[in-house]
Amino acid sequence: MLKKRNILPLVLLSLILVLSACSSGSNGGGTSSSQGKTVTLTFWHHYSTASPEEKILTEELIPKFEAENPEIKVKAIAFPWDELHKKLQIGGSGGDMPDIARLDIIWVPEFQKRDLLEPLDQFTEFDQIASGLLEGPLSTGKVGDHYYGLPLNTNTKVLFWNKDMLNQSGIEQAPETTDQFLDALAKLKTKYAKSWGFGEPALQGWNVLPWIWSNGGDILSPDYTTAEGYFNGPESVDIITKLKAAYKGDQLAGFKPGDVPVTEGHAGGSYAMMAEGPWAVAQFQSQFPDFTAQMTSFPKGSAGSIQVLGGEDLGIFSKDKKEESWKFVQFMVSESAQVAMGKIGQIPVNLAAMDHAEIKAIDYYAPFLEQLKTSKARPTVEAWPQIDGVLSDTMSSIFMTDSDVKAELDAAVIKIDNLLKQ
Structure with a gap:
């Protein structure tokens, strides 16, 4: 007959074996996945x-x-x-x-x-x-x-150009510089009165900054502390003034409500040139299979060909x-x-x-x-979405009114600097 004093060790041994079996497979990490659960x-x-x-x-x-x-x-x-x-x-x-x-x-x-x-x-x-x-x-x-x-x-974006439209306008190849680009806009308008030389779908930083950067300007200082002397600097004023003149001359369009959508318009002959990304090629292939896209680098300014990243x-x-x-x-x-x-x-x-x-x-x-290789990121500051809004509103006012470019940019700088201080 088994004595009572032997029962307790046997019970303890059984309990240890059971607990050992239950804990097998755990790596002790404490995460749910280590315990066999799905995360x-x-x-x-x-x-x-x-x-x-x-x-x-x-x-x-x-x-x-x-x-x-x-x-x-x-x-x-x-x-x-x-x-x-x-x-x-x-x-x-x-x-x-x-x-x-x-x-x-x-x-x-x-x-x-x-x-x-x-x-x-x-x-x-x-x-x-x-x-x-x-x-x-x-x-x-x-x-x-x-x-x-x-x-x-x-x-990033590159310059898309309609070879036939440019050739018919007396332009043998895509413009390599900003001056050549602006000259091409005038020639295209003379040949195609009901079309535009360039299509731009918006006036935000994504669209405007490449022109400013390539011309040697910027929107903020290198340390991102101010827009003074940059967004309203001479390089920025110069290129924005030239783009405004092209708009007033009916040589570029695409950003106003009711304008022909830019990518579709490029394939259809409404816009001889546009700056777009690789998604445009995919759209051409799926929606306009008979259209052959021509691409080249963005026009160079005094600082080079700098597109937005x-x-x-x-x-x-x-x-x-x-x-x-x-x-x-x-x-x-x-x-x-x-x-x-x-x-x-x-x-x-x-x-x-x-x-x-x-x-x-x-x-x-x-x-x-x-x-x-030469694309540049927009400023990595928390206030960028709000700054981008100021930029867009300012460009809309410049293009669609007779306001002075420098005065508009000076006013924008004050708003941007206030946003940077918040």
């Missing part, structure tokens, strides 16, 4: 619904990421560009935020200032990942001493799923993901992807890659 990440983006980019994201890239990381699921939600910006602004106040978002590069300083973005250089793999990305686009995610975004894709960055908003979010960010900037997106018009930022045979075979990328 769901929310990814907000502004790829157009049903676009090739959104299709690749949802049908190819996310399934591949989830297969490689079975403990992580990704819920992608699409918004229009402006709606995404507003939703992130509102969510930042109310706490309803995604784990990761595709951000326009000009949004990064805004959300960093509100302490919503995680610094990405806190992750041990950051330096290795960053070293494999284009330097220019990488710089758009840096605010102060830290990086709060990694470039997802990049772009565009693109999107990936930012992490998550506070409790940072490691899982970082895994997804790394995946999206990897060579394979970048090649997949690159094949449908998103210029890669991954150096290995740019050298990939399938990407190098896309011939229309060549002029954009050349222009990227």
